[in-house]
């Protein structure tokens with residue numbers, strides 16, 4: 535074998551810049567929009583499994599699971615404007631990447647950070 539494919543594979547799984555960027559964007563959105571009500575992002579992420587986050591922040595429906603959850607809860611009223619906005623629908627996929635990255639069953643060790 536002339537080319538170290540295994541190395542490339544490991545690197546792309548671990549440190550793919552695009553994925554890193556998405557996780558980072560999601561984390562930034564979380565800090566800006568969610569932390570005031572929910573506290574630390576990694577703790578929040580670890581409170582659910584990947585499957586649950588994929589359901590709440592589904593790419594196809596632009597995260598409507600999570601927005602409906604908040605829009606239907608009087609206690610979350612201060613977040614309604616955000617969850618009903620284009621900004622939320624745009625960052626839903628980044629939020630998903632961040633949550634899945636640190637989900638309870640992600641087994642993730644932040645090796646590349």
Ligand code: HEC
Nearest residue numbers: 564567568571572590600603604607609610611612613629
């Ligand atoms: C204005 C405050 C507020 C903001 C901002 C807010 N939330 Fe919430 N959130 C709530 C409330 C209230 C509930 C429902 C009651 C509860 O379980 O805490 C809730 C519920 C949730 C749940 C379900 C919890 C469970 O146990 O199933 C998740 C997940 C969640 N929020 C994530 C987020 C994320 C991600 C953001 C940022 C995009 C966000 N929230 C922004 C107030 C907020």
